[in-house]
Amino acid sequence: MTELITGVDLVEQMIRSAWGEELNLTQKDLKIDGWAIESRIYAEDPYRGFLPSIGRLVRYDQPAEGEQDGYVVRNDSGVREGDEISMFYDPMIAKLCAWAPTREGAIDGMGRALEDTHLEGVGHNVPFLAAVMEQERFRSGVLSTSYIKDEFPDGFDGLPVAGFGRDVMIAAAAAMNEILAEQSGDPSDRFEWAVLIGGERQGIMVGYDDDESLVIDLDGDHTLTLTDIDWRPGLAQFKAVLADGAAEGRPFTAEVKRAPDGFDIRWRASKARVRVLAPHIADLYARLPEKEAADTSKLIQSPMPGLVVSINVKPGQAVQSGEAVAVIEAMKMQNILRAEHDGTVKTVSAAAGDSVAADDVLVEFE
CATH class of the missing domain: 3.30.470.20 (ATP-grasp fold, B domain)
Structure with a gap:
């Protein structure tokens, strides 16, 4: 960073100094740009x-x-x-x-x-x-x-899908949907789609202008124009220039991955599963129940890949909330895992010296 504002390669100067050379510049030679x-x-x-x-x-x-x-x-x-x-x-x-x-x-x-x-x-x-x-x-x-x-008082969980990032995800998903249809040899003649993103539904109309740029109308709210598209199936990044209405286009890069029913897209700190569906299919999606998260309250899981330093409990042992249960080492640091509530140990699935992956179960309570 210092090199960029001074134009001086500090590492070069340190190597020369270590070799016994005198510095070839003085304080007055340094200027910040x-x-x-x-x-x-x-x-x-x-x-x-x-x-x-x-x-x-x-x-x-x-x-x-x-x-x-x-x-x-x-x-x-x-x-x-x-x-x-x-x-x-x-x-x-x-x-x-x-x-x-x-x-x-x-x-x-x-x-x-x-x-x-x-x-x-x-x-x-x-x-x-x-x-x-x-x-x-x-x-x-x-x-x-x-x-x-x-x-970030509650920890980092990304940023909401909103504003320019939301437009990026909708436009990228619509464009990839078009590209996949064309490459499959079965281009769609549909212009109206429903986009499911971040728990919301957005109606869009897709078409092309005289310059063959992709034009996406968001239910009459505003119109997006996508140019300079750089993506093909298999690429992990989608690059393009996005303009809102008549405004000057803004280049962007989004991280993308195909999913069975859509695309997983991350733009900067926002990420979402984005689905481009026929409106009647989107109606059916609205009837699907939400998947319930698995109950892990009785499990002590490794929060990271690492080496088990110690397991401090054994089956049948009564454990109190806050008591140390295991120690995991990674990246020159030891992390103490503690019980979140009172309980009795049912099983122990690891021992000192074991290598574990993130989310591996170490201890289970009754």
């Missing part, structure tokens, strides 16, 4: 309280570096696609930096660079970093060391 911001990308899952994540980095698409549209990107990465993120080392993946003439421009550039960063195989903090770039408090610069606790 513009603004830069750095996001540290970690194999830590913000949806699980930033617990470390391990596994193989099966996909790693990095943002383009250098001069972009009004900002500059630099990505100092220490891993490659296919590398193993193990429990024995620091889980940092990259230091992603963005520069622009203004602070707001640097933040906007970072938001776009995070959009273009795609990781698979491990949990990571890219959605959280993207959420920070969207936050008005962060953008204002009125910050403190209690920022995360103040702004």
